Amino acid sequence: MNVSIKIYYLIWVFLTVLLSPPLTSCAQHRNKETISINGKLEYLTNEDSVNFTMYDSQSCTITSSPTLKTTRRINDGKFNFVIYDIKNPHHLDIGLPMSDGSSRSTRFLIEPGDSISISYIKDDFVFEGKGSTKYSVANTIYKSMLKIGSSKSSILDKMKRSDSLAMRCFEVLELNKHNLSKEAYEILKMDLIADITLRKLIHPLKYHSLSNEEVITVLNNYENPTWNRKLENEIKFSKSLTYSFQYVYFLLEEFKYYFCQKNEETYSAKKCYSYFYRTYSGVQRERIIFYLLKYSINGTENTDELVDRALLWFKNPKYRQEILDFRRRSLPGVTAYNFKLTDQNGKTRHLSDFKGRVVLLDFWFTGCKNCIDAHPYIDSLRTLFKNRDVAFISINWDKTKNTWLKSVSSGLYTATTTTVSTINLNTGNTGDKHPVVKNYIAGSPGAPTFRLIDKRGKLLLNPKDPRGDKGVDMAAKIEAALK
The missing domain is CATH 3.40.30.10 (Glutaredoxin)
Structure with missing residues (x-):
């Protein structure tokens, strides 16, 4: 081999080594895209199983189907669940058998890199490992949510009791904020706002479980400490909003069943569209209006005009396609599916x-x-x-x-x-x-x-x-x- 060829060869080897990523980086990348959840619950038998249902929080599909649904059988009181290629936060429902023979399903926020171990100590679940703070917070909130609205006292006393429970949930979230990623904290906060306000206020108004007198009392005399327009303005520009489908759903329900009633306005999808188009922008606005059309397109109003308007400015191609596909088969006047x-x-x-x-x-x-x-x-x-x-x-x-x-x-x-x-x-x-x-x-x-x-x-x-x-x-x- 002559000298010039040797020199070129050495330069090629040097550049290859210099520019190649470290061998560990691929493994690190894989770890960041993997979620592992395992548990050992002494009371479980080999006849038991644990159910996992995962939802992509940024799913664009109009059907909002789970991206993954699976069951893990118990082996010697243990179970193991691993998800690969996760690149953004998701929501995961974990259905666990309880020691009394019942079952419990809890929704958790999961992030790439989570490695969780679940045990059962002193009649409660304990979560350990990387990312476990999110699970512990969710578990605490779940137990508090069961008590929301359970009081049989007057409507305002019932609201105050719910608010007291809600504030404890927010305190738990704030105390653990330093152990959460910024994104996880914001998503959990939005999920919490949505869950609490839907349970204590929006659903009672929606499903007419309140008397006319109670509705008037709530609309005129109740100040909600967990939700107001100021708080909405603080959150509206957060990119994390696109990961909390519960919060987006809540915004639409709150406008329909509280905002319009309080302001003595008749709700319409057109009015809702105009409000969110005017007060939001960017991907947040697109996300909210996509869901508005999703819930309204086969509702009690003709939304053809709203769909046409949205298609002029929607940038997300998946949103556009889903709306077009469903409109072709679901708008009034279309031939109904022959089942x-x-x-x-x-x-x-x-x-x-x-x-x-x-x-x-x-x-x-x-x-x-x-x-x-x-x-x-x-x-x-x-x-x-x-x-x-x-x-x-x-x-x-x-x-x-x-x-x-x-x-x-x-x-x-x-x-x-x-x-x-x-x-x-x-x-x-x-x-x-x-x-x-x-x-x-x-x-x-x-x-x-x-x-x-x-x-x-x-x-x-x-x-x-x-x-x-x-x-x-x-x-x-x-x-x-x-x-």
């Missing part, structure tokens, strides 16, 4: 079998308390429209046939028998992943969900949940469709 399902007698049914009749679809699952609460109103409508061209189709998404049939027989969720005007259907072992659910429900499958279809098989504007107005809107929309 194929089996009724309780084993007969195959299609939506097309009911052409020439107005159809009300009622989606539910066993254990859904809201479905039980809504059923008496649906039952009254069945009586009201008896012997008219209306089909009441109950669609259940229990995966187990026996569970479904037992619930049908109970009469709590639907009529006990399939007749000419009342049809009980089930999605089989696909559960809420069946195409009928995907095609009729925008967002995470929730129940009860109602869809109205005209005599030609076209989608109509959705009726309001009958729990809110005792079925008045639903009856009016069915009557109008019969003409």
Whole structure:
């Protein structure tokens, strides 16, 4: 080898070594993208299992399906769960068996690099390892949340008690702030604000569990220490907002059921769109309005104009595609999805079998308390429209046939028998992943969900949940469709 070639070779070797990353950096990168959760609970047997359901907090899909759902069997009281290639915060539901035979599901915030060990000491879960502070805080908050709104005193006393519990939760978060990443702290704070205010204030207003007098008292005399416009302004520019889907959902619900009522305004999706478009900007505004359209696109209002406006400025291509896809199959006037399902007698049914009749679809699952609460109103409508061209189709998404049939027989969720005007259907072992659910429900499958279809098989504007107005809107929309 001549001298010049040797020199070039040495230079090449030198540059290769100099510019190559250290061997440890790849391993470090992999560790940062991995989450490990293991536990040893002495009371568990090999018959037990732990359920893990993970949600991408920045998911753009309109169905908001879990990105991962799995079960780990117990082996000698131990379990282990590892997730690879995690690049941003997620939310993880962990379903753990309890020592008394019951089960408990708790939602945790997880970050790349977490390495958690779970044990059970003195009747409580203990979390140790890298990132464990988030889990300990979430566990403390979970136990406090169970007490929110449980008092039977006056409405203002009930609110004050809830506020006292809430402030303790915020204190726990603040005390542990130095052991949390800035992002984790902000996300946990937003999740906490959302969870507390939804439980103690928004849901009672939404589901009419307060008397008219209590509503007036709350709107005129209650000052919320855990949420106000000043706090909203402090948070609105945080990038972490895009990771807390609970907080985004809360913002929309708060505007609808508190802000509008307090200011004696009638809610509309258009008014909500204008408010958040005006008061937010950037990715935060896009995230909020995407979810507004997600929850409104097959709601009780025509949102076609709002969708067109949003598509002019949406930058996220996934948001655009999801909205376009769902609009193509879910807006009023679109031909309704022609499902194929089996009724309780084993007969195959299609939506097309009911052409020439107005159809009300009622989606539910066993254990859904809201479905039980809504059923008496649906039952009254069945009586009201008896012997008219209306089909009441109950669609259940229990995966187990026996569970479904037992619930049908109970009469709590639907009529006990399939007749000419009342049809009980089930999605089989696909559960809420069946195409009928995907095609009729925008967002995470929730129940009860109602869809109205005209005599030609076209989608109509959705009726309001009958729990809110005792079925008045639903009856009016069915009557109008019969003409």
